[in-house]
Amino acid sequence: MANIIEGLKYTREHEWAKIEGNVAITGITDYAQSELSDIVMVEPPKVGTQIKAGEAIGTIEAVKAVSDLFAPVSGEVIEVNEKVIKEPAIINRDPYNEGWIYKIKINNPAELDSLLSAEQYKELIAGH
Amino acid sequence: MAKKTPFYEKHLQYNGKIVEFAGFFMPIQFEGIIPEHETVRTGVGVFDVSHMGEIEITGPDRLQFVNYITTNDVSRLALNQVQYSAMLYQDAGIVDDLLVYNLKDRILLVVNAANTEKDYQWILQNKKFNVEIKNLSDNIGQLAIQGPKSELLLQKIVDFNLSELKYYWAAETKIRGISILLSRTGYTGEDGFEIYMSANDGLKIWDIVFDAGKEFNVKPVGLGARDTLRFEMRYCLYGNDIDKTTNPLEAGLGWIVKFDKGDFIGRDALIKIKESGLKRKLVGFEVIEKGIPRPHQKIYTNDNEIGFVTSGTFSPSLKKGIGMGYVGTTYSEPGTKFFVMAKEPIPVEVIKGPFYKKGTHK
Numbered sequence: 001m002a003n004i005i006e007g008l009k010y011t012r013e014h015e016w017a018k019i020e021g022n023v024a025i026t027g028i029t030d031y032a033q034s035e036l037s038d039i040v041m042v043e044p045p046k047v048g049t050q051i052k053a054g055e056a057i058g059t060i061e062a063v064k065a066v067s068d069l070f071a072p073v074s075g076e077v078i079e080v081n082e083k084v085i086k087e088p089a090i091i092n093r094d095p096y097n098e099g100w101i102y103k104i105k106i107n108n109p110a111e112l113d114s115l116l117s118a119e120q121y122k123e124l125i126a127g128h
Numbered sequence: 129m130a131k132k133t134p135f136y137e138k139h140l141q142y143n144g145k146i147v148e149f150a151g152f153f154m155p156i157q158f159e160g161i162i163p164e165h166e167t168v169r170t171g172v173g174v175f176d177v178s179h180m181g182e183i184e185i186t187g188p189d190r191l192q193f194v195n196y197i198t199t200n201d202v203s204r205l206a207l208n209q210v211q212y213s214a215m216l217y218q219d220a221g222i223v224d225d226l227l228v229y230n231l232k233d234r235i236l237l238v239v240n241a242a243n244t245e246k247d248y249q250w251i252l253q254n255k256k257f258n259v260e261i262k263n264l265s266d267n268i269g270q271l272a273i274q275g276p277k278s279e280l281l282l283q284k285i286v287d288f289n290l291s292e293l294k295y296y297w298a299a300e301t302k303i304r305g306i307s308i309l310l311s312r313t314g315y316t317g318e319d320g321f322e323i324y325m326s327a328n329d330g331l332k333i334w335d336i337v338f339d340a341g342k343e344f345n346v347k348p349v350g351l352g353a354r355d356t357l358r359f360e361m362r363y364c365l366y367g368n369d370i371d372k373t374t375n376p377l378e379a380g381l382g383w384i385v386k387f388d389k390g391d392f393i394g395r396d397a398l399i400k401i402k403e404s405g406l407k408r409k410l411v412g413f414e415v416i417e418k419g420i421p422r423p424h425q426k427i428y429t430n431d432n433e434i435g436f437v438t439s440g441t442f443s444p445s446l447k448k449g450i451g452m453g454y455v456g457t458t459y460s461e462p463g464t465k466f467f468v469m470a471k472e473p474i475p476v477e478v479i480k481g482p483f484y485k486k487g488t489h490k
Contacts, residue, residue: 038161038442040420041418041419041442059471062442063441063442066420092160
């Protein structure tokens with residue numbers, strides 16, 4: 001069973017966001033990493049990029065599959081996790097902590113309401 | 129409803145991630161594609177390949193008949209020798225690639241899982257001479273034991289001196305009293321064996337193999353690593369790299385076509401193709417910097433579309449993207465550079481031979 005953390009926000013595209021003030025730390029969920037398996041390349045958006053919620057803004061490649069990274073909220077990319085770029089397998093091992101991918105300075109806090117709660121995300125993947 | 133192989137309950141027991149593949153519930157992976165790939169390159173791994181099809185040809189004219197329906201020369205086979213071959217349509221498109229086992233009183237054709245029924249019907253349709261044709265697939269279990277330590281493992285349990293079994297030869301022998309067909313074959317590039325057994329004996333054999341393999345840290349391997357291993361050796365996969373729209377000459381399989389052996393299905397069309405010259409070739413290419421080619425992506429040089437990708441993956445051994453695809457013949461020389469169109473164009477370079485060159489197969 002995929003690990004889902006209480007208190008995080010989730011997207012239907014299997015990203016998570018941890019909200020700290022006006023910053024969202026984001027990554028992909030345990031369910032997503034398990035579906036992709038063996039992640040070998042991550043390309044997050046560059047620091048300074050303005051991104052829009054729902055947009056495909058990066059790529060995550062596993063041995064056998066490639067997937068888009070979608071922005072959970074709109075804002076400016078303020079930091080990317082250089083460690084996971086060098087060693088993408090960290091995302092397989094620890095998707096919610098060490099495996100965070102990038103941070104966004106949130107433009108429009110109202111968008112957070114449209115993200116899923118842990119409970120809602122659990123229901124979403126139960127259907128898969 | 130997909131079928132289960134004799135080893136289905138073992139896949140669950142080893143926490144295999146099950147997918148539907150070629151009409152069977154099969155494990156795509158256990159601990160992960162990369163570690164399983166490593167297991168086979170450096171130690172020994174066990175694949176369930178029971179989904180493969182087995183078609184038996186008996187009767188006095190079996191050699192003549194199989195020679196007529198396949199491209200390689202069956203008359204060159206000694207007793208218990210195995211041959212890689214292909215069956216063609218009249219227009220030289222590929223029906224399937226297969227292994228031909230020349231056994232005592234019978235020939236066994238081992239075909240791709242997804243093609244078993246199609247192949248069986250094709251062989252029946254083209255039946256001539258005095259032969260009998262039987263599809264044995266549902267009653268046979270098959271395990272591939274692959275990796276540099278596979279001989280050490282199997283020698284503990286097989287009643288046969290494995291140092292006398294050469295690459296692409298078979299033996300009808302026993303494992304702890306259970307009859308099996310054993311061959312030194314496989315599709316990983318490593319030394320390895322394939323074991324055919326009655327489906328009923330499957331679980332017993334699995335337990336014997338895993339028990340004997342403990343000291344070598346033997347592990348089950350899924351379809352994911354099976355594909356990365358075969359691809360690093362640049363072996364063709366039916367449905368990706370070859371199919372009915374491709375012919376063996378453009379696929380680089382000219383070596384399994386023996387024009388001098390006499391008539392076979394597809395021969396006339398192939399001779400015409402050869403005489404008029406190949407328009408395209410299947411090439412292997414490595415990514416120059418970063419990116420991973422994926423099947424069906426288009427191939428470009430500057431602004432011209434010159435072909436398409438048939439297989440593409442991350443290579444766990446080389447730690448970079450590798451691909452195979454058909455390109456116009458003028459772009460097929462090693463060293464030629466072109467682009468694979470992913471989200472961003474990926475620059476790649478044509479290379480010669482297998483991607484992984486250190487395989488232990490003999």
